Amino acid sequence: MRHPILQKVIQQAFPDIPDSEAKELIAIGEVRSYPQATVLCREGETESTFYIVLEGMVQVRKVINESEVRILKPLGPGDFFGEYALIHDAPRTATVITIQPTTVLEIHKSDFDRLLKRSTSVSLAMVREVSRRLQENDEMAIEDLRIKAGELAAAYQRLAEMDFARREFLTSVAHELRTPLTAANGFLQMIQTGALKGPAREAALEKVAGNVQKIVSLVNDILFLQEMDLIFQAAKPLDPGTLVEEIVEASRSEAEAQGVVITLKKSAPLPEVMGDQESLERAFRAILDNAIKFSPDGGDVTVSVFAENGEAVIQVKDRGVGIPPEAMPRLFDRFFHMERIGGHLFGGLGLGLSIAHQVIEQHGGKITAESQLGEGSTFTIRLKARTAPASEPAPLTRESR
Secondary structure (H helix, E strand, C coil): CCHHHHHHHHHCCCCCHHHHHHHHHHHEEEEEEECCCCCCCCCCCEEEEEEEEECCCCEEEECCCCCCEEEEEECCCCECCCCCCHHHEEEEECCEEECCCCCEEEEHHHHHHHHHHHHHHHHHHHHHHHHHHHHHEEEEEHHHHHHHHHHHHHHHHHCCCHHHHHHHHHHHHHHHHHHHHHHHHHHHHHHCCCCCCHHHHHHHHHHHHHHHHHHHHHHHHHHHHHHCCCCCEEEEEECCHHHHHHHHHHHHHHHHCCCEEEEEEECCCCCCECCHHHHHHHHHHHHHHHHHHHCCCCCEEEEEEECCCEEEEEEEEEECCCHHHHHHHHCCCCCCCCCCCCCCCCCCCCCCCHHHHHHHHHCCCCCEEEECCCCCCCCCEEECCCCCCCCCCCCCCEEEE
16 A cells, blocks of 8 residues: 555544654554454453454444444444554454454554654554544444343333233232132032022022033133143134134124124125134134124124135124223233223223234234224224135244234
8 A cells, every 4th residue: 555545544544644654554553454254342341452354344343231232333444443452451352353354553552652652643542532532432332232231221110010910910810710710609609508408509509500601711812822832733724704704603602691792794705815724713702703893782793704904804893982092001901901991891801802812913914903982993804805715724824913
């Protein structure tokens, strides 16, 4: 590299250095070229060389939290690094690696010390530039700390929410189990003592059976949600229209008992989808049960099944109490549930929508919700249509939640 270019780069790095002293810096330094991916400085090591980039590009990297490598910034011609090596014997604070063929001017501490004894202007120029660099590094560190603080605060908030959800879940489980267990136990004691005879005894047995079924259903939901993370069922061709129709028919009596009328609308033709019938039935049933549950004053629930853009679409629309806007972001979180909306109280553990969400995602589909408080909600499930005959069952995929 020609002498004038060297001098220009030196004065770019240290604008206050006179020409004569720039030449002295060049004289005591050594011009060296390195290929790409060469480590010039290694974090934690004590070295005694100062570098000025003449041509090419290097990258400054730093280890954060003992394992995460953070890329701080690139340095090009006129930039310098390793200035602390000229000031005191301390370990490098970052690693510098070439990201393209790079030429640098290397100045060793012993040679630099001799130059400083002869020239105060070099000392002042160095102090100014190093001070400016320290200020930049401080600003960068402050910004990094600010980002880290934000991430940490968000993590703590999420942990607090998860801990609260866990405690709420345990409380809800205890309540949801205690109520049917207490009722069943009470009826059984009356039957065992002979206090109930004839039709009253039969009615009591029906109550016991109903409460036991509630307990079994609750335990099955908890186990199913846990097993979904571990077990992948085989996918088979399914008719979504038939699947949904069977669930609607099975839910009519429960809906009618609450004053809810279910209307099923099926558009033809409907594409087949690939899926596990049992888990999809559970997901669709959870959405429909949710629509019935949150229609405490009765009303219409419309279930529509149709094809759109190469997908099978299932929509469940109710005219119930709706969902508060602040609850929408957490609607599909495990164990999240709303106990009160308006003047209505609701039980449950917050498992149904979480199960539906995870099942649909495992099938490569998507579930969304829209709601207006006091006017009802619409849940939409989209599943990809089967495009080719399945020669043998394929495993379902799982996406991170």
